[in-house]
Amino acid sequence: MPATMKDVAHLANVSTSTVSRVLAGHPAISAETALRVREAMAALSYQPNQIARSLSNQTTRTIALLMPDPSASPLMNAFFVSAIRGVMTYARKNGYYLLLTYPENNDTETLVRDLVGSRRTDGVILTTVIKDDPALTFLIAQNHPHVVIGHPYDDQNTLWVDNDNQAIVYEVTSRLIQQGCRNIAFLSGADEFRVTLDRQQGYLNALHDHDIPVNPDLIHRSRFIETLAAEATREILKTCLPDAVIATDDTLAVGVEKALREFHYEHNVAVVGFNNTLVAQFVRPALSSVEINAEQLGYYAAKLLISHLEGIDLHIRHYLIDAHFIERESSRPKAKRKK
Amino acid sequence: MPATMKDVAHLANVSTSTVSRVLAGHPAISAETALRVREAMAALSYQPNQIARSLSNQTTRTIALLMPDPSASPLMNAFFVSAIRGVMTYARKNGYYLLLTYPENNDTETLVRDLVGSRRTDGVILTTVIKDDPALTFLIAQNHPHVVIGHPYDDQNTLWVDNDNQAIVYEVTSRLIQQGCRNIAFLSGADEFRVTLDRQQGYLNALHDHDIPVNPDLIHRSRFIETLAAEATREILKTCLPDAVIATDDTLAVGVEKALREFHYEHNVAVVGFNNTLVAQFVRPALSSVEINAEQLGYYAAKLLISHLEGIDLHIRHYLIDAHFIERESSRPKAKRKK
DNA sequence: TTGAAAGCGCTAACAT
DNA sequence: ATGTTAGCGCTTTCAA
Numbered sequence: 001m002p003a004t005m006k007d008v009a010h011l012a013n014v015s016t017s018t019v020s021r022v023l024a025g026h027p028a029i030s031a032e033t034a035l036r037v038r039e040a041m042a043a044l045s046y047q048p049n050q051i052a053r054s055l056s057n058q059t060t061r062t063i064a065l066l067m068p069d070p071s072a073s074p075l076m077n078a079f080f081v082s083a084i085r086g087v088m089t090y091a092r093k094n095g096y097y098l099l100l101t102y103p104e105n106n107d108t109e110t111l112v113r114d115l116v117g118s119r120r121t122d123g124v125i126l127t128t129v130i131k132d133d134p135a136l137t138f139l140i141a142q143n144h145p146h147v148v149i150g151h152p153y154d155d156q157n158t159l160w161v162d163n164d165n166q167a168i169v170y171e172v173t174s175r176l177i178q179q180g181c182r183n184i185a186f187l188s189g190a191d192e193f194r195v196t197l198d199r200q201q202g203y204l205n206a207l208h209d210h211d212i213p214v215n216p217d218l219i220h221r222s223r224f225i226e227t228l229a230a231e232a233t234r235e236i237l238k239t240c241l242p243d244a245v246i247a248t249d250d251t252l253a254v255g256v257e258k259a260l261r262e263f264h265y266e267h268n269v270a271v272v273g274f275n276n277t278l279v280a281q282f283v284r285p286a287l288s289s290v291e292i293n294a295e296q297l298g299y300y301a302a303k304l305l306i307s308h309l310e311g312i313d314l315h316i317r318h319y320l321i322d323a324h325f326i327e328r329e330s331s332r333p334k335a336k337r338k339k
Numbered sequence: 340m341p342a343t344m345k346d347v348a349h350l351a352n353v354s355t356s357t358v359s360r361v362l363a364g365h366p367a368i369s370a371e372t373a374l375r376v377r378e379a380m381a382a383l384s385y386q387p388n389q390i391a392r393s394l395s396n397q398t399t400r401t402i403a404l405l406m407p408d409p410s411a412s413p414l415m416n417a418f419f420v421s422a423i424r425g426v427m428t429y430a431r432k433n434g435y436y437l438l439l440t441y442p443e444n445n446d447t448e449t450l451v452r453d454l455v456g457s458r459r460t461d462g463v464i465l466t467t468v469i470k471d472d473p474a475l476t477f478l479i480a481q482n483h484p485h486v487v488i489g490h491p492y493d494d495q496n497t498l499w500v501d502n503d504n505q506a507i508v509y510e511v512t513s514r515l516i517q518q519g520c521r522n523i524a525f526l527s528g529a530d531e532f533r534v535t536l537d538r539q540q541g542y543l544n545a546l547h548d549h550d551i552p553v554n555p556d557l558i559h560r561s562r563f564i565e566t567l568a569a570e571a572t573r574e575i576l577k578t579c580l581p582d583a584v585i586a587t588d589d590t591l592a593v594g595v596e597k598a599l600r601e602f603h604y605e606h607n608v609a610v611v612g613f614n615n616t617l618v619a620q621f622v623r624p625a626l627s628s629v630e631i632n633a634e635q636l637g638y639y640a641a642k643l644l645i646s647h648l649e650g651i652d653l654h655i656r657h658y659l660i661d662a663h664f665i666e667r668e669s670s671r672p673k674a675k676r677k678k
Numbered sequence: 679t680t681g682a683a684a685g686c687g688c689t690a691a692c693a694t
Numbered sequence: 695a696t697g698t699t700a701g702c703g704c705t706t707t708c709a710a
């Protein structure tokens with residue numbers, strides 16, 4: 001049995017409240033007693049029971065990070081791994097523990113209710129944004145501290161971090177147009193996610209501003225799985241040959257390249273991915289990709305949450321994380337002319 | 340303020356002990372009262388306070404997963420990501436939460452002491468094995484439930500899961516020898532990790548069994564970072580041209596290929612990686628790699644730990660997870676002859 | 679079948 | 695500057 005505060009109090013000949021006070025660094029404690037208490041703690045290698053502390057405090061120094069349901073998106077694709085890394089780093093540095101979890105049967109609401117109701121965590125970070133998210137509604141209603149990675153529809157009552165998805169896709173699309181592309185396909189994730197809609201809007205706006213008509217056959221959505229992207233690409237190739245494809249995940253982009261290669265179009269079609277994963281550097285042709293700095297998204301999400309938990313007012317309710325286009329061979333005009 | 344047991348007891352006109360009993364599914368409770376209590380719970384949308392429960396129970400239904408210190412190995416390389424995924428999946432399915440953390444200043448002992456002392460978790464999973472690991476020693480001394488991913492030196496007092504690292508490297512090395520390789524380089528992680536030594540032993544045994552002398556210049560160790568592997572390769576190339584390189588992580592293998600390419604040796608040297616990551620499929624030449632099934636390692640680690648926590652005797656104290664060699668272009672003789 | 683009461687280990691208001 | 699005491703919300707022994 002590990003030592004308790006009581007044991008320490010006995011040994012140091014003080015009351016438990018005194019022990020509690022030295023632990024808390026309370027000022028009104030004489031140097032001598034503080035020393036005695038510390039010695040007693042050391043002698044017994046005392047460690048405070050955080051559970052007891054939590055019960056008394058109503059605080060756990062633990063935050064929860066909710067991943068998407070693995071049935072909706074592969075558990076921990078590169079984006080989420082980076083985000084976790086960022087969250088973990090900030091949390092650890094600030095003395096918070098990280099509870100990593102995901103919903104079952106896509107039921108995020110039940111998970112959040114459980115997390116909040118059980119009082120295991122002080123706050124939660126959500127990693128997806130959908131319309132009328134019941135989990136988010138619940139968090140807002142309960143006034144439970146939370147941060148969303150992604151731009152929530154109701155951005156008044158929640159803290160959030162995101163890239164400017166519309167702008168970055170606008171930029172990429174415009175760039176391709178400048179290179180002479182006119183038939184630009186757009187492959188993205190499920191349209192229940194706001195990130196999908198934002199990016200698509202950036203794409204549409206760019207086409208519009210350059211007077212390029214929208215061809216619905218060039219717009220596809222799927223889960224972030226390579227084979228699905230290959231499938232979609234073959235589908236598109238049945239009706240026309242696009243001169244560029246923007247895919248909102250490198251995994252998708254790789255699937256696109258694979259399908260293009262089947263028809264020997266790999267050098268005729270510019271391809272751009274997202275998330276700048278390792279594969280982007282290694283596929284041939286090297287894949288142009290949008291670096292969204294997912295690690296920073298996670299880091300700032302944790303920062304926003306933890307600052308809020310500690311009552312620190314950052315005078316800011318969201319962070320917009322820089323994203324930038326990394327051009328590689330797969331979308332460079334010269335590469336395409338090579339053939 | 341969320342409802343407490345007391346509120347439920349009031350509403351149902353019973354004592355808190357009765358509420359506690361229905362919650363626990365205690366048999367000696369009349370059907371009527373049980374019903375009344377359940378209704379009261381529903382009416383108040385009562386959720387038990389897990390912290391209070393934990394304090395009373397001395398149990399948290401949370402397990403900790405310790406990652407390596409990011410200063411020693413990049414935080415969450417592919418191996419660990421897969422392992423996390425496996426642990427998380429099993430834990431979630433069995434109603435356990437996952438606390439993800441890592442030591443600071445490489446001080447795993449302090450972290451483990453804190454984790455155990457604070458009673459935040461019911462058990463911990465370690466992901467690295469070093470000699471005389473103080474963290475492991477502490478866990479054994481405290482008799483605190485734990486599982487190690489990797490084969491611990493003291494395998495009597497801990498549960499563990501691992502691949503048969505020696506055997507798989509023996510197999511890969513022998514294969515390369517059969518293909519005619521005689522100068523096989525071996526690049527691996529830090530030799531403080533047992534996995535490094537085991538794999539190296541497999542390599543040495545294979546050489547020995549085929550009467551090939553060991554050339555120490557061909558054996559290098561480094562952190563799992565691409566550039567370091569490239570560096571090591573250049574170092575080796577100064578003194579001799581190996582006909583094969585075994586690298587115990589795909590990241591290293593990629594660095595090797597990069598260095599080989601600088602000297603236009605990429606088609607003359609067989610290269611084998613480990614962990615069968617995505618890049619292995621996409622680099623050119625496609626990288627042969629050992630699939631160690633890290634996700635299964637994590638899954639079975641969690642299974643071992645949780646079964647132990649629940650007092651279920653699996654009649655087994657470790658799992659040996661299958662690993663197998665996936666041969667691709669980078670090590671195939673024909674590919675090498677191409678040039 | 680149910681309730682009363684003690685206890686899990688800590689914190690904090692109140693008292694001295 | 696320190697001790698006393700009453701919780702925090704639950705479980706569980708003991709008694710009825």
